[in-house]
Amino acid sequence: MNDLEVGIYKKNTMMDYPAVDGMNVTVEPTMPSMGHGSPNNVNPVFTTKGHYKGKVNFTMTGDWRLDFTISGDGSTFANHAIIDVLF
Numbered sequence: 495m496n497d498l499e500v501g502i503y504k505k506n507t508m509m510d511y512p513a514v515d516g517m518n519v520t521v522e523p524t525m526p527s528m529g530h531g532s533p534n535n536v537n538p539v540f541t542t543k544g545h546y547k548g549k550v551n552f553t554m555t556g557d558w559r560l561d562f563t564i565s566g567d568g569s570t571f572a573n574h575a576i577i578d579v580l581f
């Protein structure tokens with residue numbers, strides 16, 4: 495079980511990226527090459543200044559994919575935002 499911390503920022507201009515607070519974030523880890531996920535993950539919860547903390551359970555070594563959704567205020571801002579991780 496691993497701590498997971500993500501930061502969410504909004505691009506206003508090329509020089510202005512304010513933190514985004516109070517979003518609903520989900521994360522789902524999978525190993526696409528092996529066709530399984532993992533149990534007992536904890537969706538990231540807002541802490542402060544655009545940061546969100548959760549937990550992700552890498553049950554074995556290898557190639558993992560983190561699939562995030564970010565929503566709030568009745569809109570989905572990111573759906574299937576992917577980060578690939580070699581664990």
Ligand SMILES: [Cu+2]
Binds near residue numbers: 525528530554556
């Ligand atoms: Cu596996």
